[in-house]
Amino acid sequence: MDTRVPPYSMDPVKEELFRRKGYDPAEVEAHFARVLSDAHCALPDPPASVDGRLSSLLPHDGVDRVSSLPDELLGNIVSRLPILEAALSRRWRGVWRSTPLVLVDSHILPAVAVVGRADARRITSAVSRILRAHPGPFRCVHLTSSYMEEFQLLLTPWLHTLAAKGIQELVLFNRPCPLDFLLPAAFFGMTTLTRLHLGMWRFPDTASVSRATCFPNLRELGFISVFMESRGLDFILDRSPVLDTLCVGGNMFKIPLRLVSQSLRCVHIIGCSFEEIAVVDAPCLERLIYSGGWSIDGASTKVKIGHAPRLQVLGYLDAANHVLEVRNTVVKAGTKVSPSTIVPSVRILALEVCFRVRTHVKMIPAILRCFPNVETLHIMSAETDQPAGKVNLKFWNESGTIECIRSRIKRLEFHYFRWDRSELAFLKFFLGNALALKEAVLVISDASFTSVEDLRLKVAPLGSMKRASAGSSIRVSIRTKPEGDNMRSYKRSSDFSLADPFAV
Secondary structure, eight states: OOOOOOOOOOOHHHHHHHHHTTOOHHHHHHHHHHHHHHHHHTSOOOSSOTTOOGGGGSOTTOOOOGGGSOHHHHHHHHTTSOHHHHHSOGGGHHHHHTSOEEEEGGGSSTTOSSOOHHHHHHHHHHHHHHHHHOOSOEEEEEEOSOOGGGOHHHHHHHHHHHHHTTOOEEEEEOOSSSTTOBOOGGGGGOTTOSEEEEEEEEOOOOTTSOTTOOOTTOOEEEEEEEEBOHHHHHHHHHTOTTOOEEEEESSOBOSOEEEEOSSOOEEEEESOOOSEEEEEEOTTOOEEEEESOOOSTTOOEEEEEEEOTTOOEEEEEETTTEEEEETTEEOOTTOOOOGGGOOTTOOEEEEEEOTTBHHHHTHHHHHHHTOTTOOEEEEEEOOOSSOBOOOOHHHHHHTOOOHIIIIIOOEEEEETOOOOHHHHHHHHHHHHHOTTOOEEEEEEETTSOSSHHHHHHHHGGGGGSOOSSTTOEEEEEEEOOOTTHHHHHHHHHTOTTSSOTTOO
8 A cells, every 4th residue: 555645734824823832843743744644554455556557568569468358357457557547548548437436646646755735736636637537436535635624615526426426435534734624514425335434534513414314335434533522423333234344543532432333343443542432232343452542641441341242352451541341340450250240252352561560460360350261362561660569470379260361361472571570470370370371472572682692591481481281382573563553453453354463
């Protein structure tokens, strides 16, 4: 995918406004450029490639054998080409018009490394011409390169055209200025959508929208940095009867997140701060994934698991920032296990823990007891500048039997293992009690050792740790966390061909 994202660009008036507020405009621009870049990592890959060229199909002898191909195959080829190559070549225009439209506006000026406002105007003009010229249907339209506040009069006609010509897949990103630019209500007319990703918008009020409005074919929905009231998301979920994948990212939701859907299979929440994430009634939900979350003023997010009988993949539950509630029981350190506090369907569980903070570590036995049938456990080791009471092996031995560790877990992945004493204490306890374990993988950062010899010395003691499972193995994997990793992980979480979206 072409992840080139035009940078945030502000006019002199906005620059002066930020200066008066004590912000460096250059730093603000850089921040929003990162936000945009990360957000684009979560977008679906378009079927067209910016590198495609019809000329590359011709053999060395110059004889045109391509034109003799069946129309269906020619259409398939043209739909995978950048828009200018497909639409503006006089030779292929007839094929292009008879092929469902694939339009990726970042392909219109592929040679421009940095798209400024003048370039954005050229792109916007070209988009209008293309949308008018193609008779439809529209298979896939990605619009990410326009400064929408300059083209407010164009946006509504665009949406009407998309609706009238049967749009199937739409990616619609506003440039982040203003952040809360209103998405026109014409959006609700696009009932043919199968995939929709919106970014940097204020969602329209649904109070006056017809109750008959429905998105009967919508299967994938993404909201990145969208201002929205609770009834907006409820409206979409209630009217999308086959929706199976939902991604929400950026802290622009002024709502608790309530999941009520008879069709949802995967929900991924990225870089958000919610007062509450509640799985109220989601009988088909298989994956609930939360990454890159943050809290306001130290407030915790309540994660409530209600009716979700098929939930198999859950995480990252953060011992520092999340409060787990199963049905109507809030799980605390020392909570006794009972039928009302367990989620028996979960097979893959991911936890984030700062092992140098005792109050966080004390939550782990209680949380693990809520998921007695976990077979794969992921632990993300978090850092802190303020350690508050380490735990040793005695703590774990006194915590009692944890059923999933004793008899169920076959694989442990310990992400960003730092060789801290508290981490080693947990690892010793785990290996000494995990009867079903087949493999433990310690994923370490390349910054956690200074040389190959240093790494060898750190790894050597692992071989002598007592193991309850004689056939188990310990492996070390070195990894550097890339920028935008949380956003990129969305594609893994929504890919059901991957059994474990957290796996290294």
